[in-house]
Amino acid sequence: MIKTEGLAKAYKDVQALNGLSFTADDGQITGLLGPNGAGKTTCLRSIYGLIKADAGYAEVDQVNAAENPLEVRRRIGIFPDKFGLQERLTAREHVAYFAALHGLQGQALKAAVDRVIADLDMQEIADRRTAGFSQGQRMKVALAQAIVHQPQNLILDEPSRGLDVMSTRILRQLLYRLREQGRCILFSSHVMQEVAALCDHVVIMVAGQVKAEGSPQALCERTGKASFEDAFVTLIGTEEGIML
Amino acid sequence: MSSVFLTIWRKEMIDAVRDRRSLMAAMSYALFGPLLMAVAFLVLIKDVVSERDVRVHIDGAEYAPALVEFLESRRILAGNDEHPAQDIWLTIPEDYQSRLERARPIPIIVRSDYSERNLQSQRSRLESALREYNQTIAMHRLTLRGISGEVIQPLRVERQDTATKGSRAALVLGMVMVFVLMSVFFSGMNVAIDTSAGERERNALEFLLAQPVATHILVAAKMTAAATFAILGGVLALLLIPAVFLFVPLEKLGIDFAFSPMDQLVIALTLIPLALFASILQLFVSFRAKSFKEAQTYISLVMFAPMAAVFALEFSRFEHPVLQLLPVTSQHHVLFSTIAGQPIAFIPVLIGGLVTLLLTGLLVWVVTRMLRSEKVVFGL
Numbered sequence: 050m051i052k053t054e055g056l057a058k059a060y061k062d063v064q065a066l067n068g069l070s071f072t073a074d075d076g077q078i079t080g081l082l083g084p085n086g087a088g089k090t091t092c093l094r095s096i097y098g099l100i101k102a103d104a105g106y107a108e109v110d111q112v113n114a115a116e117n118p119l120e121v122r123r124r125i126g127i128f129p130d131k132f133g134l135q136e137r138l139t140a141r142e143h144v145a146y147f148a149a150l151h152g153l154q155g156q157a158l159k160a161a162v163d164r165v166i167a168d169l170d171m172q173e174i175a176d177r178r179t180a181g182f183s184q185g186q187r188m189k190v191a192l193a194q195a196i197v198h199q200p201q202n203l204i205l206d207e208p209s210r211g212l213d214v215m216s217t218r219i220l221r222q223l224l225y226r227l228r229e230q231g232r233c234i235l236f237s238s239h240v241m242q243e244v245a246a247l248c249d250h251v252v253i254m255v256a257g258q259v260k261a262e263g264s265p266q267a268l269c270e271r272t273g274k275a276s277f278e279d280a281f282v283t284l285i286g287t288e289e290g291i292m293l
Numbered sequence: 294m295s296s297v298f299l300t301i302w303r304k305e306m307i308d309a310v311r312d313r314r315s316l317m318a319a320m321s322y323a324l325f326g327p328l329l330m331a332v333a334f335l336v337l338i339k340d341v342v343s344e345r346d347v348r349v350h351i352d353g354a355e356y357a358p359a360l361v362e363f364l365e366s367r368r369i370l371a372g373n374d375e376h377p378a379q380d381i382w383l384t385i386p387e388d389y390q391s392r393l394e395r396a397r398p399i400p401i402i403v404r405s406d407y408s409e410r411n412l413q414s415q416r417s418r419l420e421s422a423l424r425e426y427n428q429t430i431a432m433h434r435l436t437l438r439g440i441s442g443e444v445i446q447p448l449r450v451e452r453q454d455t456a457t458k459g460s461r462a463a464l465v466l467g468m469v470m471v472f473v474l475m476s477v478f479f480s481g482m483n484v485a486i487d488t489s490a491g492e493r494e495r496n497a498l499e500f501l502l503a504q505p506v507a508t509h510i511l512v513a514a515k516m517t518a519a520a521t522f523a524i525l526g527g528v529l530a531l532l533l534i535p536a537v538f539l540f541v542p543l544e545k546l547g548i549d550f551a552f553s554p555m556d557q558l559v560i561a562l563t564l565i566p567l568a569l570f571a572s573i574l575q576l577f578v579s580f581r582a583k584s585f586k587e588a589q590t591y592i593s594l595v596m597f598a599p600m601a602a603v604f605a606l607e608f609s610r611f612e613h614p615v616l617q618l619l620p621v622t623s624q625h626h627v628l629f630s631t632i633a634g635q636p637i638a639f640i641p642v643l644i645g646g647l648v649t650l651l652l653t654g655l656l657v658w659v660v661t662r663m664l665r666s667e668k669v670v671f672g673l
Contacts, residue, residue, distance in 0.1 A: 097503045100667050122505035129503065133496030137311040138304070149300040150504045194500075 050075050051096060051125075051202055051235050055105030057257075058091055065091040067257035068105065073235040073250070075201070078228055080248035081237040084285065088257040089237035090130050093206050096235075097122055109202055123151065126195035128205040128236075134190055136180035140171060143179060144193045151198035165197045168226075169219065185216035192223060203227060205236035209243050221247060245277040255285045297506055298514045305488050305518035315483035319522045322479040323529035326472025331537040338545050347415045348372040353385035360385065360426060367422040379412055381405040381419060396434065467607050470628040473530045474603055474621070477564055478571045478596055480526020485519035485575035490588035493580075502670060509661040512576065516657065519572035520565075527564045531557050556631050563642060566649040567624045571599075573656040580663055617641045620649040 051073040058066040065088040073079035081089050094100040096107045098118030107114040109121045135143055145162045153161055166175050171189045174182065179190055188208075196203060203224075209217055224234055224247060238244050244251055245265050252262045261268060261284045265277045272280040309315045351371045354361045364370070372378025384402040386392070392399045401423065405416055432442040492498045501511070535552045578595050579588035599621040606616070606625060616622040623645025630637055663669045 094667075094671075099499065099503055099670065119505045119507065122503060127500060127503050129500045131496035132500055133492075133494075135304075135308060135497060136495070137308050142304075142307070146300065146304045147504065150297060150506050152297070152505070154296065 050108075050110055050233050051079075051204070052108045053092065053096065053105065054108075056092065056095060056102045056107060057104040058088075058095065058100060058102050065257055066095070066102065066105075069254065069257055069259060070105075071252045071259050071262060073202075073233050073252075075233045076228060076231045077249040078224055078234045078236070078247055079250045079252060080244040081235065081252050081254060082241065082244045082281070083237075083239065083254040085239055087239075087254050089239075089254065090206055091257075092254075093130075093204055093235075093237060096204060097125060097127055123198075124200055125202040125204055126198065126200035128191055128195045128203070128208050130206040132187075132191040134179040134182070134187055137178060139176050139178050140182075140186075140190050140193070141166065141175045143190055144197050147194040148197040153198060161197050161199070165193045168196075169193050169223070185213055185219070188212060188216050189219065192220070196223075196227070200232075202233045202235070205234070207238060208236055209238065209240060241278055241281055253281065253284055260284050298510050298517075301506070301511060301514035302518050302521075305484070305515055306521065309484045309487065309518065309522060312483070312487060315487060315522065318483040319480040319526045320529065322476040323526040324533065326476055326530055327469065327533040327537045330469045330472065330534075331541050334538075334541045334543065338542060346370055346376065347381075347418055348376045348378040349381040349383050349415070349419060350378045351383045351385070353387065353389070356387055356389040357385045360389075363426050363429075364419075364422055367418070367425075369419055369422055379415055380409070381412060381416060383419065393430075466632045467629055469534055470625070470632060471603050471607055473527055473534070473560070473564075473628060474567070474625060475600060476530040477523045477527040477568050478599060480529075481519040481521075481523030481568065481572050482575055482592060482596070484522045485515075485572050486579045486582075486585055486588045486592065488515045488518060489576050490579040490582040491585050493582075494584045498670065502664060508664050509657060512573075512657050512660045512664065516569060516573045516576055516653075519575065520568040523568035523571055524561070524565055527568065528561050531560055552632070559637060560628055560631060563624050563627045563646060566646045566653065567620060570620045570649045570653045570656075573653050573660065577656055577660050577663075580660060581669065618645050618648050620645075620652055623649065 052071075054070050056066045056069040057064075067088075069088070069092055071079075071081075081092065083089055091100060095102045096109065096114055098114045098121055101115055109124050112120050112124065114121045135146070138146065141162060144165060145158060148158050148161050166172060169189045169192060171186075171193065174186050174189070179187065182190065195205075208220055212220065224236075227234055228249075236247075249264060250262065251265055251268060253260045253268075261271070263271065268284070269275065269277055269280045272283045274280040274283060345368075347369045349369060349372065351361065351364075354371060361371075370376070382402070382404040384404065386400055389399055403416070403419060403423075405412060407416070431445060435442050435445065492501065502508070535557075574595065575592055578591045582588035582591055602621055603625050605611070606622060617626050618641070623641070627637060627642050627645070
């Protein structure tokens with residue numbers, strides 16, 4: 050479970066987060082939807098403790114992110130905003146490295162790596178160096194390194210950007226599978242179709258604040274609009290920075 | 294905790310070994326220094342040991358065949374087409390023989406541009422040969438008149454060189470040791486850049502920092518990986534020096550070069566703190582850079598300082614007790630004493646090493662703080 054309460058963060062002249070509060074529950078896919086520059090990445094970074102909020106706090110499984118970042122990071126898997134691969138390592142070494150950083154060792158580590166490679170259907174590329182991988186293959190490695198330690202919570206920052214159809218399907222299937230296992234999934238996006246299709250719970254944020262939240266249907270009902278798209282535009286009051 | 298350290302170190306090592314650029318950079322500095330010195334010495338020895346022929350213009354050689362023959366025995370020859378004469382003219386007068394027979398002074402002219410420094414040594418060789426010939430004739434004349442030649446030699450100057458073979462070696466080989474220090478600084482440089490600025494350039498830094506790893510362990514492991522390369526470069530240079538100098542006849546310069554495995558071991562050990570210090574310094578600089586190229590620019594500026602210090606010490610022979618305690622200069626001191634054949638004073642060596650490690654620790658702390666700062670990490 051991931052929770053933020055009154056998160057605020059200002060950069061020089063920009064108020065990136067302005068009292069952001071929401072909860073992402075276990076067994077649900079929660080989408081953080083907002084236009085570009087709404088503060089999505091800043092919010093996720095403060096959850097894994099790379100950014101210190103000016104006010105408020107973020108919690109993962111009731112552990113405070115600012116006070117105990119290492120414990121929080123043990124409980125989450127991260128698919129970051131920009132992911133770069135270690136191009137001189139093979140996909141398997143790559144995943145094993147991050148598994149080891151999460152404290153897995155010996156047989157347990159090997160089993161975890163084998164399992165995630167099988168889960169993501171990446172046996173064919175497992176022993177190739179990641180330099181020259183296609184976007185889809187790179188994404189599989191990034192997903193594998195995020196979930197190899199079987200985290201209870203998974204955070205994805207704009208996971209579907211630049212993905213082809215096949216890769217999007219891989220991602221979607223993975224997220225559904227993790228939801229069935231009762232894990233908490235939080236992802237940010239500015240692509241509405243994706244959020245509408247995938248999420249059980251949507252948090253719409255604009256200018257660092259929550260504008261509305263609920264299931265896609267609930268949001269449609271609340272605004273009296275037939276489509277989620279119209280509901281969304283009504284809620285944020287602008288069409289700027291949104292991809293339909 | 295330590296297993297995470299080892300994991301990161303091992304990964305960085307694999308990464309670096311697979312990176313041709315890092316590997317080549319590490320090895321080339323270690324190879325380059327000793328080889329360069331060997332070539333320099335070979336040239337130097339040739340220059341010093343084999344006296345080259347001096348070619349001059351001789352006017353009136355036919356009037357004084359004995360003098361010309363004597364000059365030839367001192368390898369001072371008249372120029373010809375194959376070996377053109379230098380701009381030094383020796384003029385022997387027509388009445389040389391008759392003046393010699395009458396024991397009258399014979400005007401011999403040595404004409405040359407005396408402000409021309411290049412010809413300095415040739416001129417003085419010619420003049421000293423003439424002086425020697427002068428002396429020989431004078432001796433003969435005195436002996437003929439029943440007077441011992443010693444009466445015109447009130448002073449006899451004898452040179453006694455107090456330089457030991459070791460100290461002379463130190464003078465020359467100090468330069469070689471500078472190359473050992475340099476290879477420590479340069480061998481790990483590429484790894485240090487790749488593991489910091491390179492990581493950022495690949496967009497891998499944020500993800501790495503979001504792992505459940507204490508930042509200081511991350512920094513220490515990356516530093517140790519770069520330092521491993523640095524120390525390997527230094528050790529390679531150390532091993533190469535005796536190997537290379539096997540082929541250089543240093544004894545012709547009167548240099549006794551003994552570099553025992555024990556010396557090498559002691560030097561290698563003193564280089565370990567230096568390697569760590571150099572690596573964390575490089576990390577400190579390149580974690581601030583946005584790209585590999587930018588880091589290279591900054592680092593070459595920063596690396597200039599310790600190198601300048603070593604070269605300055607090497608040439609000025611400046612000594613001060615504090616220098617034995619500071620990083621770089623303390624290690625330089627140890628290296629220098631070893632080749633000068635002086636016994637190693639272990640207390641200053643230990644203190645120098647400890648001070649270096651202390652500064653290294655301080656820099657680890659600074660870099661750790663840097664990586665916790667969102668400003669540095671995200672460039673906000």
